[in-house]
Amino acid sequence: MKKILFLYLLCFSFLFFYSKNPEKLQNAGNQFTIPTNIVVSNITFSSAHISWDAIQGSTQFTVKIRPQGVVTWMLFPVSNINAYDAFSLSPCTVYEVQIMENLTGDTSGSVFFTAKPVYCPSSSLNSGGGWLVTVHVEPTQGGFPGMISYSSISNYSDYTNDPLRKITLLAGSMYNFFYYEKGYLNSTHNYLKVWIDFNGNGIFEPQENVMAENSHLCCGTMIFSVPNSVASDIQCPVVLRVINSDSPINDPCGQFASGEVEDYAVYFSKAALATDENTKRSEIAVFPNPVSYILNISGITSDSDFEIYNAAGQKVSEGKTKNKTVNVNHLLKGVYFIQIKEKETPVKLKFIKK
Template identity: 40%
Template structure:
């Protein structure tokens, strides 16, 4: 009898053990394979005035993700669930000319850790263009003399397949709408034996993000190192006013390009930011109406400031309202090396005018 009881008891234990083992094997894989670590490889692309696409490194074991975004410094996040198995999401309905921060998180049985944020600013997005070989020749100088603007824009540079100068305030170009006699000069330098090239330039006059054929402001053939390519042109009265500005693209190529997009072998492409000024205002009035702007935002070590005089002073405050720095704006720049990462406000005092702007130290 005792042996029978022991046998039955052992049988029950064996069944229970088997059931427990079987149950564990049937548990959802997410309990074992779901990775709640923060996603990596975040990047922004296809940025327009009102949208942008965020992508990240896919995790096949964790197909579900969630994104969130906000204007830096604000407390409210906008969230959205990403379609299962996708590692990209297009955010729409954004404010033009505005900086946003975006984060991504993996979602399984529980929500994981949010990724490090990536920042982007809504603006016009243009087609890509670049050379593949800079060993033969490159653009060495671009100079713009704008009618009604006292100081020309002068840009000296070395070899590069493509250079984006749109964030460089010292190289920003300004034109009065309806102005005539604006002059663009482009100099090329040969590393090897001097030859000839073509130089073409476009300005996105209607601010639609496309360099159209009727927006070409320079077409020059057989340009040599001895003399720059020069073009004189008019900014039409119908040019679009936009707070984000538009782009001027300069292309130096051995052959005449069909358009402003794509790659080619020898030469260089340079992009410049352009601001249109209402021609109904005088030069003096336009200068007075200029609003202070800061760039880049987020900033690392230096904050550039436009729209101010040489006599401007600044004060910096953190998110708690505590003053963290003050001084005189030197050469339209403010040093941020002493600041830790976070959201700050810079107060600019320019004569009788006081402006307060928000920025991020990254």
């Protein structure tokens, strides 16, 4: 009898409590109310998409965001959806995110992300179809130093954390040089594409494809411009991606049969280097050196007359540079000197034809 009376009182208490708190009754069947599977995606320098798994019967949440190490949370209520788009983030800052279920106050664990682009992976399954021997980026405005990368055979190389391979470009600059040389085992015919994530959204878009070649030649060069709208003077970089393949390149992401992928860090600046630094950078130079096909000339203000002499002092070629380059493919292997007439002051430089 006592047992029956106890069960009666327990049921009565339960019904009385939830009659006064109907929202508790609505949620009483939800055994799990802690938000799970928090994912941060589509990250840029200033925004991110945050999502989590749905909870049956739960429609009200609060997204809690704060920079790592800061005590106070920024609170963003969310209704009838399991996602939130965060904007106005500070570039290169690490953020902490938690999701709270409002009815119970149950809160997820913390997820951390950095407000900078996250790029899709890409690599070849076999590097024998063509790998990158040299990648050279030469800014022609702003006085920033050039970047030369020599590398060996691989499927994928991530150089984004290498300070010696850092690239800095002036926002709005024109006539910047990109030069490459390739090696191969299985094929002498290669496809090459280059992307620069100018808008910093973490996606290599068609309009950001600055070079596309389909050639049997060992090397090549191109000129590219930088939009004025790039995110400048930010402490974390975007990526320049180079893909070399023995078959057509259809996608900057994912795996492909044979070739190589290389990623480089690119920083954009609104201002050129100071005058004294710029003067140091403006010396005339030739690259690559040794060279197989196209010799690039940096430090000249416009196309100039040139003369090429062999090691015996004999003139073997002359003409005018084209887009600040000279085609030396016709030269035999050996040591040469190119004399450039820049502002009526001849400059003689040594290079090796390989």
